[in-house]
Amino acid sequence: TVIPASLSKNMAAISRGADQYHQMKMMKWPIQVSHLITLSIVALLIIFCATWFGFYLAKTLTIPIQELAEGTRRVAEGDLNFTINGVTDDEMGTLVDAFNKMTRDLRAGKQQLELSARELRERNLEIEQRRIYMATVLRNVSTGVVSVNGTGFISTISKSAEEMLGLKGEQVLNRSYKKVLSPEHLELAGELLEELENSPGNSVERPVRVTIDRTVRTFMVHVTALKDDKNRYMGIVVVFDDLTEIEKAQRMAAWREVARRIAHEVKNPLTPIKLSAQRLRRKYGDQIVKDNSVFMECTQMIIDQADQIRNLVNEFSSFARLPASNPEPCELPEIIEEAVALYRETRPEIVFQFDSEPDIPQLNLDRQQMKRVMINLIDNAVAAMNGKGAIGVALSFDPILRIVRLEVSDTGIRISPGDKVRLFEPYFSTKKTGMGLGLSIVSAIIEDHNGFIRVQDNKPRGTKFIVELPA
Template sequence: MSDNFTKSDSLISVDERKKRKREGILAVSIIAIMVILTYAETQVITFGTDIPISNTVLMFILININLLLLILLMFLVFRNIVKLIFARRRKILGAKLRTKLVLAFITLSLLPTIVLFFFSIHFITSSIEFWFNVPVEQSLDKSLLVGRELYKHIEENNKFFIERVAYQIKTKKRLAPNKIKNLSHYILISQREFHLHGVEVYDTNYNRITFAIDPVLENKSFEIVSADDIQKDMGDDKVITITQGISSGELIRTIGTVPFGVKQADADAFVVISILISPELSKNLSSITRGVEEYQQIKLLKKTIQIANSITPLSIVALLVIFCAVWYGLYLAKTITIPIMKLAEGTRRVAEGDLSFNMDLVADDEVGILVDSFNIMTSDLRKGREQLELSNKMLSEQRDEIEERRQYMEIILTNVSAGVISFDASGKVTMINKSAEKMLNIDAVKILGKDYEELLAYDNLKLAREVMDYFTLSENDSLSRHVRITIGGKPLSFSMNINALKDDTGHYMGLVVVFDDMTELERAERKAAWREVARRIAHEVKNPLTPITLSAQRLKRKYSKQINNPVFEECTSTIIDHVDLIRNLVNEFSRFARFPSANPKPRDLLPIVEETVALYREGHPDVIFEIRVLDKIPELSLDRQQIKQALINLVDNAIASLNFNNDDCISFTLSYEPSLEKARLIVADTGSGISDKEKSLLFEPYFSTKKTGMGLGLTIVSTIINDHKGTIFVEDNSPRGVKFIIEFPVEEMLIAD
């Protein structure tokens, strides 16, 4: 037995040694092939003459690694594909699933990696190309050109100042021995006047006669210009420019002759102008120059940079990723094929409704736990389906009944004209119908789930709290109240009924509020009452007016010649005038009491507006009357005379409110809203305006803001507009005054016409 063990061990050792020997030979062969290929590639292919040989060798080593990985990958993929093809032909269990898994892993690894590889190469190549594109190179060249232009600009400025200084020295003969002091003073003045950093004057022996420098250069090295610099060829510029680096920056010094432009041999003296460039600017200009030089050097290595930074490293990474992904896909497909196939079969059976299926696969790993869980699942599903079928039947019946009730209640609440709001026990809104939204001018979406106090404005909270407190303290489950509240600046009157909501046990669950808008009804009742009063007053007062008028006129005609007394004339005239005034008041009562019904016909609104404006334009030249037509107005069903009367009343009120300034204006704006099928007329003035409190009473009978008014004009206007099925309301005008907004309905027949 010991001999057998030794023999087996020796056989294993021999096999292992052979395997290691083969691996060593393979590794040496691969290295040798890489060295040979790298040497051959360096001899055959060149990317640039200035590239170091070490970079070239490294680049070709990476290329050869790519080739080996590519060959290995192709062998691995091809080998496993061949094995899968044979397994599918022999119809081995799990071959199809394994094939799909392998293909999926290969595809999922190849496609994204290849796409990412080429995208990355393109991105890096484009980025590198962007470094060396024409605009970048032009920008660098132009930056360098800017620096040169700066120096040239400074030289031209220095040249200009040299010419001026030389001219003054020559014409004023400041070089004379007796004017040297005067020359020094002039040089100092010129330096300060032209804001130069230095001005120097040298004689023909190249000795500095005088100079003036800026205080910033007093403690700096400010060397005398040498004779060699002055003797340089001036060329066509007629000046010589030299640059001197100092601790505080760079000094640009320009040399010219006196007189300006002559040769050095013919010059009487030499003028030197100096300008200091700051260290920051000098440093930046030097950096630009160095940057351009470095850019030109890097441009020679463009192709090498592209290969070294994109193709080679990305290829290695991509091939490694693909190799690892393919290997892991093959391994994973092999380990999970059989259990997955069995689970797939069981899942198919369960999906078909066979909940009696049971798997007999034995395993002691996670797959075994998965199989046991699958069997428990099928058993639970079988029991749950029986209970679910019974529960579904009961729930379906209850759901249908609840849905029918809900739809019925929604239909009722939607179509009822009264407003309905329900609250829970804590006072939060749980339901609100469309009528309540419209009456209270609120949005149900924003108010649902919020406290009832958020329904009303601050002015109405006190009334709401009093009603809620009274209902809470009351022993009754219902309450009826008539309340007046203000919504959107308009006073409204509501008839309200509150009912408590309780369950079968008497537990309080909340309350429901039902209310109706009684504002228009009360307004109509008030108008009817006032009309009756007006009718009676007109009847009782009008009868005696005619005899009084006739008697006064008769007295005046008969005795005016006999009684030559001014008092008699004044008294009879007063009686007649006041009787006419009373008759006008009675006529106003009569018109209000027996206002004729409208006789509308299809008409254009614009001509009626123009006729009304024409009545006032001549009589009020200081007032601007404007008519603006924003849209084409279709024909409306109008009583021409009544609409004209309404507009006259509005214009009279507008004129009465004007302050008669230079900018007094009364405007008429006509517009049409097809979506609402309404034509709108806005009459606006720039008068003194009215208060918010007066707006709510403006259309009430016998309410007037004028001392001599009867308060029936706007009531008649409101009656006319209502007879035409329209609406009228008032708003503040900008920047001052008021505007009356009248809306007329556009009937379908008129729209079609």
């Protein structure tokens, strides 16, 4: 049988298709595996790329953040020179730029602050040096200085002012002067402030007399108002000098001149008066029979009164012309013992006690003048007794101040505060029969020996004189 050609071609095509199918069927798994491998490789590449991109993206974010954290820690520790590099153009770059600007500003601020602090330290050092200098000046000037600020509080007081006013700086500084001053002194301060307000020159000066520790003292006071460049009131400064000793010296000089003139004018006629009375007694004593006793009594009274006036004139002369001291090394306890011994014998009704420390140094003294001082002081104590009592003499030495202190105390009548102020003035006496020259002479002798004498109440009664002499 003959197969048609078309059929033969179809059968050949079918046969080839079947063969191809069988071949394709046999290649199915390898092709599938190949595709799976390709797909896996592509997937792995995609995962790797995604991971790399993720790490890259994380790196661009976390590293600047870590650097910012590290920079913040360094800045907190004080390192203001720290900067972050590798700035990008995104938001993180803006944040890094802001951080770097912040550190630059902090660094500049720190430098400016250090410069200001250094200038402030230098200014404070200068102010402290000026304050120390002013404090040293105020501590060493003899003039008293007190400043009061605009609110009435005491801001400055010199050492001399403390001593003159009997105040302590720590007790009055930064306190209102109204609470510090006594009513009497506050009234005086009010008068001075009123004068200051009415003064065209913002200052007032006048002498004042005040009582301090029951002692009347004279001060020359100068009060000045303090104002700044804009004429605003800042307070006042009070400057004062103690004129008490100057006044005392002036009064002493005046009284000495009076004493010198009195002695000169009175002494001249005394000798002829006394000689005339003695001549009358010799010439007419035997001739006058009637009233002879009266004649003799009257002439004797003239002679006695002339002698008494001569003694008075001699006292005037002694006060007016105290002999210049002739100091030489002396044992003060011996001088005191000699003076006390004189009174022990003549005043047995009075108990005399002399106590002396064993280490009293030798002093350069005029022996006769110091003995006169002791006699006058003991005389004054005896006169205050009006009879029985006790007089104590104590001698001590202060090795720190190098001062020998002599105390003469009695148990007699105390001296009133008003009399204490004038006690060492010439011709002032609390005794009816006193001439008022003894203590003036004592004060002059002590001053001539560069010493100091003062009087105070004795405990429990009486008066105590204290003499301080430099060793």
